[in-house]
Amino acid sequence: MDQNVDITMKVNGQQVSRRIPARTNLVDFVRYDMELTGSHVGCEHGVCGACTIRVNGDIVRGCLMLAAQAEGAEVETIEGLSDAGEIADLQKAFHERNAVQCGFCTPGMLLTAQELLTKNASPSREEIREFISGNYCRCTGYQAIVDAIEWVAEERRG
Amino acid sequence: MKPAPFAYVRAETLDQVFDLLDEHGDDARILAGGQSLMATLNMRLSAPEVLIDINHLKGLSEISCDGETLKIGALARHSQVLESTDVQTYAPLIAKTMPHVAHQAIRNRGTFGGSVAFADPAAELPAVTRTLGARFVLQGRDGQRTVVADDFFQGLFETDLKENELLVGAEIPVIQDGERTAFMELARRHGDYAMVGIAVQGRIEGDTFADMRLGFFGAGDQPILAKSAAAALNGQANSEDTIKKAQDSLDADLDPMPDLNGPAEMKMHLARVLTKRALAELAS
Structure with a gap:
């Protein structure tokens, strides 16, 4: 075949x-x-x-x-x-909050964060951690990533 | 790694699936959500000649309930089951389970039927469907047959599915008044395969256990219904002594295999810990 x-x-x-x-x-x-x-x-x-x-x-x-x-x-x-500007705020927050180091996990992390925020506008830190649990980051220790996502969630709620 | 080369067929009808299964036998594999199969292909643990993609078969992804039986189509995605209000209402044990099944990106592709048919002893859904006394609908070229979960799961990745049959759906008896549920697992990372997990459904009448069903995963060569532990609970008062007896009787029910997480003794210990915690949750 x-x-x-x-x-x-x-x-x-x-x-x-x-x-x-x-x-x-x-x-x-x-x-x-x-x-x-x-x-x-x-x-x-x-x-x-x-x-x-x-x-x-x-x-x-x-x-x-x-x-x-x-x-x-x-x-x-x-x-x-990225080109559509859909996640510009997440990218900015990852940059400013030091949620990026080597960058290998970042594209996957951003897409996962975006799906979380479209499903749940006010996730708790625990819910953020649970949702990104399928994405490994070997640099940041996750704390800064959770910070960045939490910050964008707040910003988007206005 | 990359998979070994194969041919790929997007099946449009059941007849086409059966034709291909008849023609290729063992050399063909059914591709549903692919969240276990693709990994085994990538690692070359399996190298079929033909993949039969069933994702485009019609009518296999519905979830519905007639008040007695909750029907979950084989191609219902985990994320669809997770969000289903019918599942939350009629099978709360499954609703409690779904957040523990892998991660969102995998739940968006993985299917209920695929997980059941793959029969991984460490996976949640085989154990949970067995706990609930689910029936599975197996479609052959000449018709359907229905098999209860107790007869369906037969060993390590082994089921009652014949070579030219397809699992098309699950039928789950709806929860009855007074029945309570608990689900717990111990995993090193949320969403990963558990070291050991437990699913419980049953009643506490006054303070007496009744109709208890305890299912375990990661605790043997197949999803296990712990009948000795259930027998130690049924008709007994919810007390430290009763729970100790249920914990002790797990030796007769479970036969965990050592793995990267630790030896069999450790898993037995974790199963006893989970039993106590799950029964406490059931009573709360």
């Missing part, structure tokens, strides 16, 4: 069609085929969260979904969210 597939999807608003090996996962597709390298590849078995991507409005593990499964989907990466 054919080990390649034809796929068509929207990536950051742009319609793309490609023929790719069926085994290509979504994060490798956006990195190598779309040359969008903001989504990172860490553990490749769903533990670290560095590969977080948004598909049809929900965050997913980019390493645990085949690109072929995103047929017809709206795929958004950190580049898309």
Whole structure:
């Protein structure tokens, strides 16, 4: 049987069609085929969260979904969210609160934080910690990340 | 690592799934949410020739209740189950469980049926469905059959599913007046596989335990219903002595395997600790 597939999807608003090996996962597709390298590849078995991507409005593990499964989907990466200005306040808060050090986890952390804040406008610190528990950060000790998300939640509530 | 090469088919109908299963047998794997399968493919623990993606099959992701039975379609995503008011109302034990099932990004893809069919002894849903006496609907080419959870789970990643059958849904008896629930697990990081976990449903009439069902995960080669512990509780007053007897009888129910978290003795200890805590929560 054919080990390649034809796929068509929207990536950051742009319609793309490609023929790719069926085994290509979504994060490798956006990195190598779309040359969008903001989504990172860490553990490749769903533990670290560095590969977080948004598909049809929900965050997913980019390493645990085949690109072929995103047929017809709206795929958004950190580049898309960043260019659209959707998470400008989160990015600013991460920067100002020292929630970034090496930056490897940051794109995944930002997408996860954004999903939390769209579901829950006033999360407690405990709820923030629980929601980002699927994203490893090896630099910051999380405290500054929780601070930044909490601060943006307050700002957005006005 | 990257998966070994495979062919990929997006199935549109059940007949197409059965045709592919007949044709490829063991060389084909069903791809539901993929949150366990993709990891095993990436690590090359498994290298099927064909992946049959069932995510586009129609009518398999509904959650509904007729007042007696809560039906959860096999393709219902964990996040959908987590947010379902029917689940909160009719199966509060499942509602208490869902926040512990992995992390949001994984819950957005992972499916109820996939978790049950994979039958990981350390996963929450196999143990919880067994605790609740769930029935699973297995679809073959020529029709459906229904299997109770006690008969469905048969060993380490082993179930009653035949080679050319597909799990299409779960039927869960709705909670009855007076039934109480508790769910707890011990994990090193929230959302990770638990070292040991417990799910309890039962009654406390006056101060006497009745109809107790205690399910454990991470405590053996399959999800376990602790029948000896339940027997030690039923008809007995909620006292330190009764709970001690239930804890002691876990030796007959559980057979944990040592893993990276620690030896079997440690898991037995944790199971006894969780039993005491869960029963206290049940009584509160």
